Amino acid sequence: MQRLITAETILTGRAGQSVPKGAVLVDDDRIVAIGHRDDVSRQASNEAVLHEYAGHTVLPGLINCHVHLALDASSEPLQHYLDSDDTDLLLAMVGRAQAAARSGVTTLRDLGDRNGLVFHLRDAIEHGALAGPRIVAAGAPLTPPSGHCHFFGGEVDGEDDIRARIHDSAARGADLIKIMASGGQITPTSPPMWASQFTGEQLHLAVLEANSAGLPVAAHAHGTEAIAAAVDAGVSTIEHCTWMANGGGYDTRDDVAKTMAEHGIHACLAWPPHWRAFLERLGPERAEHIVNRVRWMRDLGVPMIPGTDAGLRGSHFTGFAEALGLYEHLGFSRDEIIEMATTTAAKALGLSDVGTIAPGYSADLIAVKGDPRSNLDRLNGPGLVMVRGMLIVGFDGHFQHWETSGSVVGHAGSVSITLGSSSVGVVSRERS
Template structure:
């Protein structure tokens, strides 16, 4: 039962009290499943990729980037994702999209925006980032971003595969530099997400008190082999830090036969599955140590025409990763809500929460592919998508 945009009661219809306003409609979805609206903890709304002839990011104009964001926002909401955390965009694009959604100018999910990431000179995604190379510059970058209206801070603790010349396994910042980001961001009531593929960078981010570790791939300094650190994982659990496994599935995984490996699969599919199997094993190990784990798509949209990237990734976690369906559903609802600091507002279907709701045909506990069969999407109790 929903009133004024919030859930006021949950249970069988016969046990709910009549609404205070008799004009409030009753809606029935026979045989459907009601879920919290999905939360993608790591997206890039204004970026795009294509199966062929990709357009280099440097050639995308400011106007095109914003138009990409408008398109992605609309289609992501239609897929059942009611909240996203945009983890890097040029200029103030992500904040502008967020504000446009909030004022009703465009249709889209709730958006938490980091704006440009903080990175070293020539560091990971430097083309769209704010370059900072000292404790003083780190603090200045945080304050500039807060002045520009960001909801959280994104800092690149290691190199990344998308930036030629950076080394994914090597740390870009010292612990003191990362601590300066965390201290100033927390003082200004912003949480901090850090891009960290290498164990060296993960360790420093944990020591610095960063809130969410994005990717968290546990790679050695050369970025080629795994280097899981049990002591760091234990400390992550003790500090309540969240590992956000940001990695979307390639198109071929769900558009080829299920028998992939060794049966003529495209090389990218086999490589992705090999990489993700290692990543999933690490996720299982982290959870064994008590680390809280959620996941996001890292979506640079365009691979899936229906923009169901998060549902495909959830499907992959179950079908290939060996995760229980209910655990996966929590990883895209309640857990990321906690990770982004909105656990008291969204992420579960319970009284007091915002009525961000997803109605699907079928039962995802029995078949995760049911997430693709969207019947309706509600934001704050308002019907925004009906199929």
């Protein structure tokens, strides 16, 4: 089935690329054409369904690069997680994934859950049994006994365990391996955030094993020592990338940042939607320190991708667009931020057919009122969300009625109904 989506502006996802009075033609799960609406509508079949998004901007679906579907973003996410059995947890994960999709996030990278639940969810969505976002999933992250996030079940003690755990994750269908290179905040028994949890040799081994199974590695690393070791081992992304010195304070290392830039190792800061309150709590001096550290990374060319650590306290699955405001605060242009959250994120995650609106790409796209290039808040509450050509938000109910009535399809002349500023109908072939 073909859908012709027209809008005031189409953003391809790449900074600086837009089509005014544009259209996107989708055939089942694929984008087949993008361009000026007259040119694109000529390529549409007689039966194509028209979605007119007047006053809207169509852009690739957003990609949240760091979430935990197993956690509920409440004030006690860990306790609720521990209190849930797998069935309850999986059902809750479905709801969170769908909420994220409705908010315009068409791809989630999940960096830690238990018992491979997220793989079942990912596959059910992929096979069409459930509506939801595309999911890229790590499964249980590798961590030492009682280490950071050990409650996900990925404890490893020594080299043999590391190998076995990676083989197990690969066999269960992991899309990547997550390793907790440093301590973290939410685990009482974890070493301090700045402390390394693995040796350089162990990180090398993990990357080697993962890569030989065809999987990239994401390293959680707050400490500079852990960041440097993970970069040296050749991981694909550094989560948080906080540059904490041993024992306290910060230690930014130009050589490590430059290696990240050279090798395209992305930093995923994983800041929550309430980043502004978070900075305020730290006080002006520390906040400025943090802001300067990100600017320093940017100046050295470290590529960055946005994530929110959704599931942690207060980081709701619908808060991704809000979280993007941080990057504007840090000095990124809105055009750059949209690119980071779409095209750049897809590339960093190794997804070759999402994050851009172009022929041959998967039909993962959204439509928002107005133009997000003049105000990022426009990304909130999309009027259209499509994942693999499936409508998550839109006017599909009306389409079903029209299509089953049958007689409308193939009629000469344009037939459409108007719903607010958007309308649906059947493409007219009279004009072409």
